Amino acid sequence: MVQDKRSAIVEVRGVAKHYGEGEARVDALRSLDLTVHAGEVVALLGPSGSGKTTLLNIIGCIIDPSKGQVSLDGEMVYDNAWLRGDLRRLRLDKIGFIFQAHNLLPFLNAADNVALVLQLAGQSAAVAQARAQELLDYLEVGNRARAMPALLSGGEAQRVAIARALANSPRIILADEPTAALDSKRAGIVMDLLRKLAAEQDACIIAVTHDEKILDRFDHLFHLRDGRLEDKKEDAT
Amino acid sequence: MNLAFRDVRHNLFRFLLTCLGLGLLMTVVLAMMGIYNGLVADALNIVKAPQADLWVVEADTQGPFAEASKIPNDTREAVARLHGVVETGSITYQTVEAPFEGATLRLYVIGYERGRLGGPHTITEGRGLQASHFELVADAKSGLFLGDTLVLGRNRFTVVGLVRDTMNSGGDPAIFITLADAQVLQTQLAPSAARVQAARGASAGAAGGATIAAVIARLDPSVDVQNVAHTVRQWKHLAALTQNEQEDILIQSVVDKARKQIGLFLGILLTVSAVVIALIIYTMTMEKLKQIATLKLIGAPDSVIIGLIVQQSVALGAVGLILGLGLILAVKDYFPRRVLLEPVNALALTGIILVVCVLASGLGVRAALKVDPATALGG
Ligand SMILES: Nc1ncnc2c1ncn2[C@@H]1O[C@H](COP(=O)(O)OP(=O)(O)OP(=O)(O)O)[C@@H](O)[C@H]1O
Numbered sequence: 001m002v003q004d005k006r007s008a009i010v011e012v013r014g015v016a017k018h019y020g021e022g023e024a025r026v027d028a029l030r031s032l033d034l035t036v037h038a039g040e041v042v043a044l045l046g047p048s049g050s051g052k053t054t055l056l057n058i059i060g061c062i063i064d065p066s067k068g069q070v071s072l073d074g075e076m077v078y079d080n081a082w083l084r085g086d087l088r089r090l091r092l093d094k095i096g097f098i099f100q101a102h103n104l105l106p107f108l109n110a111a112d113n114v115a116l117v118l119q120l121a122g123q124s125a126a127v128a129q130a131r132a133q134e135l136l137d138y139l140e141v142g143n144r145a146r147a148m149p150a151l152l153s154g155g156e157a158q159r160v161a162i163a164r165a166l167a168n169s170p171r172i173i174l175a176d177e178p179t180a181a182l183d184s185k186r187a188g189i190v191m192d193l194l195r196k197l198a199a200e201q202d203a204c205i206i207a208v209t210h211d212e213k214i215l216d217r218f219d220h221l222f223h224l225r226d227g228r229l230e231d232k233k234e235d236a237t
Numbered sequence: 238m239n240l241a242f243r244d245v246r247h248n249l250f251r252f253l254l255t256c257l258g259l260g261l262l263m264t265v266v267l268a269m270m271g272i273y274n275g276l277v278a279d280a281l282n283i284v285k286a287p288q289a290d291l292w293v294v295e296a297d298t299q300g301p302f303a304e305a306s307k308i309p310n311d312t313r314e315a316v317a318r319l320h321g322v323v324e325t326g327s328i329t330y331q332t333v334e335a336p337f338e339g340a341t342l343r344l345y346v347i348g349y350e351r352g353r354l355g356g357p358h359t360i361t362e363g364r365g366l367q368a369s370h371f372e373l374v375a376d377a378k379s380g381l382f383l384g385d386t387l388v389l390g391r392n393r394f395t396v397v398g399l400v401r402d403t404m405n406s407g408g409d410p411a412i413f414i415t416l417a418d419a420q421v422l423q424t425q426l427a428p429s430a431a432r433v434q435a436a437r438g439a440s441a442g443a444a445g446g447a448t449i450a451a452v453i454a455r456l457d458p459s460v461d462v463q464n465v466a467h468t469v470r471q472w473k474h475l476a477a478l479t480q481n482e483q484e485d486i487l488i489q490s491v492v493d494k495a496r497k498q499i500g501l502f503l504g505i506l507l508t509v510s511a512v513v514i515a516l517i518i519y520t521m522t523m524e525k526l527k528q529i530a531t532l533k534l535i536g537a538p539d540s541v542i543i544g545l546i547v548q549q550s551v552a553l554g555a556v557g558l559i560l561g562l563g564l565i566l567a568v569k570d571y572f573p574r575r576v577l578l579e580p581v582n583a584l585a586l587t588g589i590i591l592v593v594c595v596l597a598s599g600l601g602v603r604a605a606l607k608v609d610p611a612t613a614l615g616g
């Protein structure tokens with residue numbers, strides 16, 4: 001393995017995942033290795049059913065691998081069994097999710113959706129609100145802070161969701177098709193934003209995407225096929 | 238921030254509509270409780286009204302409410318002479334139907350001697366009986382007003398006073414007339430065969446004269462009621478019941494069936510309410526599963542999710558209960574019979590609803606905690 005000056009935040013070693021047993025068995029991932037470093041923005045590519053979402057969910061501690069090892073931010077979290085019981089806390093502190101469907105809570109306005117994550121992490125309401133406004137301003141949706149999610153445009157909602165993913169300054173940001181709902185101009189803006197965040201917060205970003213237009217915004221492209229990484233680990237130019 | 242409150246506020250109209258539905262259900266439950274209480278209270282009222290300590294009735298009967306009782310007219314004087322008896326009164330009870338303004342009134346006629354025990358307790362309007370004939374005091378529920386006249390038997394009576402909450406256990410409103418009038422009414426309304434016999438001179442009662450249903454007596458507080466009752470029981474043809482015994486008899490024999498009936502119905506109603514509440518809360522949770530998965534994904538602890546469900550279900554129960562209480566208090570006076578709500582009923586229902594809500598949310602909580610956070614990703 002190439003020695004990297006920057007620290008590895010996500011390390012996946014020999015991870016396999018299958019759903020079901022016997023006849024119904026589906027091998028979503030077969031012995032996969034992946035390393036992502038701080039400050040990196042990487043893309044997971046591959047045809048439908050190749051295991052992209054499965055891999056993202058394993059890194060996000062949402063589903064457990066069938067075998068293998070996963071360590072996050074220098075801490076081994078999975079070695080043929082979960083090594084940490086409080087995966088919830090891990091998700092809250094270290095991981096930010098940006099969903100394909102933005103998944104904002106419909107009964108909270110934009111600012112409260114962001115502030116909720118901060119309050120769950122123990123911030124006071126006032127601090128959480130101030131930081132939420134700051135994040136929304138930063139993502140250029142500050143003027144929509146009091147709007148309910150149903151009234152936001154797709155792009156606005158996605159940026160609020162990104163603000164929420166960033167609220168606790170997570171070191172790992174996982175995004176499943178973050179730009180699927182956006183036009184190419186907006187998609188470019190969101191990607192630039194994610195790059196800036198990765199650099200500023202020393203975080204890594206792993207995004208699943210089908211979007212050809214934004215591939216030049218990634219540091220590395222990982223191609224998945226039938227649950228394996230294809231050899232070419234191409235560097236984006 | 239309180240998620241339960243925010244979610245309710247977001248879907249306020251729907252929440253209130255659900256509360257209203259639940260509130261109507263609570264109204265029915267409370268009405269049932271009130272009707273039951275009213276039934277017992279009304280039945281007891283007529284026994285309590287004379288404020289007696291002792292009831293002297295026909296031997297081998299549990300009169301005069303649970304069974305018919307007929308004793309001679311002069312029994313009162315005998316009872317009055319007993320040691321410790323302070324006050325007495327002769328009393329008759331009969332149910333009559335009287336035509337009034339084109340309809341037929343069913344009335345419970347109480348005959349008593351003016352100035353003696355057994356008269357109306359608190360006159361709410363007008364005055365008590367003053368003339369020795371053809372005046373009556375009526376329960377307001379009878380629909381009679383002061384000054385109305387009413388034909389009973391062959392005589393016309395004038396309403397001079399009104400009382401409240403005085404009726405027999407069947408709900409027939411009571412009217413008070415003088416004992417003399419009541420006894421005349423008795424013979425006038427007696428089956429014709431008996432009247433023929435009476436006309437021939439055959440004795441209608443044991444003593445040959447008119448009869449009364451019971452003698453009531455008030456005793457000196459220093460005297461043991463049981464002693465006096467014992468003395469009376471040694472007399473031929475007479476039995477004695479203390480006030481407590483009389484009340485027990487009434488509840489057991491007269492009200493008991495109705496009580497069981499209503500009690501059972503109340504049980505069914507409460508079960509239905511519980512099932513409805515459980516269903517509402519379960520559906521409410523199921524609709525939110527995706528949001529709950531999102532909450533889990535962003536790292537919300539289980540307590541936040543449980544809080545969301547339990548708080549909402551308790552709020553639902555509480556608002557429903559308050560609506561129900563408000564509604565029943567607003568309409569209870571329009572019921573044909575008394576709906577009597579005690580604070581303890583509201584408290585009991587509050588307790589039951591609280592338990593039901595918490596149990597019902599247990600079902601929702603179980604579903605919510607089982608949700609896989611991955612379902613929020615939807616990819
Ligand atoms: N919960 C599950 N139970 C059974 N099979 C599953 C489950 N989730 C995924 N699979 C299967 O695992 C394989 C990989 O799925 P995955 O969702 O990771 O693909 P993907 O690369 O994200 O596809 P897409 O681009 O369509 O989102 C697929 O064959 C899928 O049918």
Ligand SMILES: [Mg+2]
Nearest residue numbers: 052053054616
């Ligand atoms: Mg997918």
